[in-house]
Amino acid sequence: MKYADEFRDPKAAKALLAKIGAVVDQIGATAEKPVHIMEICGGHTHAIFRYGLDKLTPAGIEFIHGPGCPVCVLPMARVDECVQIAERPEVIFTTFGDAMRVPGTRKSLMQAKADGADIRMVYSPLDALELARRNPDREVVFFGLGFETTTPSTAFSIQQAAREGLTNFSVFCNHITVPPPIKALLDDPHMVLDGFVGPGHVSMVIGVHPYDFIPRDYGKPIIVAGFEPLDLLQSVLMVLEQIRDGRAEVENQYARVVPEHGNPASIAAIADVYEPRPSFEWRGLGEIEESGLRIRPAYAAYDAEEKFGIGYAAGPRVVEEIEGCECGAVMTGRMKPVHCPQFGKGCTPEMPLGALMVSSEGACAAYYQYGGARAVEPAE
Amino acid sequence: MCLGIPGQIVAVTDAARMMAMADVSGVRREVNVAPIATGPIEDVVGQWALIHVGFAMAVIDEDEAAKTLEALRGLGEAQETLEAMAAGDAALEGTQ
Numbered sequence: 271m272k273y274a275d276e277f278r279d280p281k282a283a284k285a286l287l288a289k290i291g292a293v294v295d296q297i298g299a300t301a302e303k304p305v306h307i308m309e310i311c312g313g314h315t316h317a318i319f320r321y322g323l324d325k326l327t328p329a330g331i332e333f334i335h336g337p338g339c340p341v342c343v344l345p346m347a348r349v350d351e352c353v354q355i356a357e358r359p360e361v362i363f364t365t366f367g368d369a370m371r372v373p374g375t376r377k378s379l380m381q382a383k384a385d386g387a388d389i390r391m392v393y394s395p396l397d398a399l400e401l402a403r404r405n406p407d408r409e410v411v412f413f414g415l416g417f418e419t420t421t422p423s424t425a426f427s428i429q430q431a432a433r434e435g436l437t438n439f440s441v442f443c444n445h446i447t448v449p450p451p452i453k454a455l456l457d458d459p460h461m462v463l464d465g466f467v468g469p470g471h472v473s474m475v476i477g478v479h480p481y482d483f484i485p486r487d488y489g490k491p492i493i494v495a496g497f498e499p500l501d502l503l504q505s506v507l508m509v510l511e512q513i514r515d516g517r518a519e520v521e522n523q524y525a526r527v528v529p530e531h532g533n534p535a536s537i538a539a540i541a542d543v544y545e546p547r548p549s550f551e552w553r554g555l556g557e558i559e560e561s562g563l564r565i566r567p568a569y570a571a572y573d574a575e576e577k578f579g580i581g582y583a584a585g586p587r588v589v590e591e592i593e594g595c596e597c598g599a600v601m602t603g604r605m606k607p608v609h610c611p612q613f614g615k616g617c618t619p620e621m622p623l624g625a626l627m628v629s630s631e632g633a634c635a636a637y638y639q640y641g642g643a644r645a646v647e648p649a650e
Numbered sequence: 651m652c653l654g655i656p657g658q659i660v661a662v663t664d665a666a667r668m669m670a671m672a673d674v675s676g677v678r679r680e681v682n683v684a685p686i687a688t689g690p691i692e693d694v695v696g697q698w699a700l701i702h703v704g705f706a707m708a709v710i711d712e713d714e715a716a717k718t719l720e721a722l723r724g725l726g727e728a729q730e731t732l733e734a735m736a737a738g739d740a741a742l743e744g745t746q
């Protein structure tokens with residue numbers, strides 16, 4: 271088993287794979303009648319492909335790649351709005367590098383930068399704050415993007431800007447939350463899901479209880495998981511054991527980093543700065559109720575939507591997704607990336623057509639990057 | 651983009667702003683420690699933390715830090731994060 275060299279602890283990997291195989295047999299899952307496990311987090315999607323876990327685990331397990339890559343679920347309309355803000359002459363637009371290549375209707379941020387907009391890739395919203403301090407005559411806008419893991423960073427930054435009385439700093443808020451899309455997927459009658467591997471770094475902030483509704487209301491197990499390959503195998507095993515035993519619970523595989531109740535300081539900062547939007551649009555999934563956050567009126571001075579009269583502040587808007595792009599079907603697990611007619615042809619990581627091809631956390635990019643190189647030896 | 655990188659807090663740099671210097675894989679980077687500073691801010695010095703977009707999000711032990719770093723290297727994320735940090739510095743200087 272050459273593949274096992276890849277693991278930090280090949281013996282442990284083999285032992286876990288053997289246990290997984292045994293439980294899959296006990297459940298009676300087969301390639302024709304597989305157990306469907308959704309890994310929610312894009313980091314997990316990347317790790318699954320990087321280590322070929324989809325090939326190493328028995329054919330009776332089918333991974334469905336969830337909506338947990340913030341770049342991948344960013345709707346076109348929001349990219350267009352970014353470009354619109356960034357093209358204002360007084361603006362320095364700051365963003366995480368991941369978002370640069372997401373296609374918009376007219377152009378991506380990358381193309382807007384090439385066309386002369388002052389767009390800067392930063393590592394942290396704190397870099398954007400510092401730019402605002404150093405450039406008092408410019409408007410510095412930070413593109414706030416990400417799930418609960420990232421949301422505290424912009425909340426703390428806005429609080430800091432308020433304390434300093436900075437007037438030339440604002441956040442274009444696109445923060446989204448994990449539980450609502452999971453609920454939307456579970457409510458979709460076409461979706462067949464038997465259990466979840468949950469994002470550990472989200473729970474590091476919010477704890478494990480926001481997922482209580484999954485076993486309680488839908489009778490499905492969820493395991494909060496770390497992203498090391500052994501964490502993932504362990505978590506898959508825990509999901510399978512619950513299914514075999516007829517249990518449905520929230521279990522914490524990543525307790526060494528994830529406290530049951532999350533991080534109190536981060537939760538308090540989020541609650542102080544943000545409130546849920548009535549609804550927010552997800553690429554491929556449409557509008558989902560209370561799935562996005564907006565800046566509370568008390569911090570309206572730091573809300574780029576208010577400052578520039580853009581986005582949801584400008585009223586409802588509809589933007590069509592690109593024709594021939596199957597991102598929505600891939601995102602809901604109804605289609606494999608390779609079955610999208612654009613895959614590897616009109617759509618590649620170098621020239622992405624859909625957002626799932628943009629970052630290594632997107633299912634299409636992960637397939638493309640690792641599809642040929644995945645280990646082919648079956649699990650023993 | 652939701653993964654953190656382990657770093658060790660080496661000094662408090664600006665207590666009022668909750669800022670401290672972290673050593674991330676040999677690279678020095680100022681980070682905000684508000685999420686982990688539950689007591690006096692000096693107490694974070696010497697601790698290992700998972701650092702995400704400039705914020706120390708969770709305290710971890712040294713062994714966990716080493717394992718996490720290895721997993722990040724395997725995914726190519728460690729290098730990406732260090733590059734993002736360098737890009738952030740360049741953005742401040744306007745040299746991007």
Ligand code: SF4
Binds near residue numbers: 594623
């Ligand atoms: S291959 Fe491209 S267009 Fe097709 S689903 Fe994936 S990202 Fe969308």
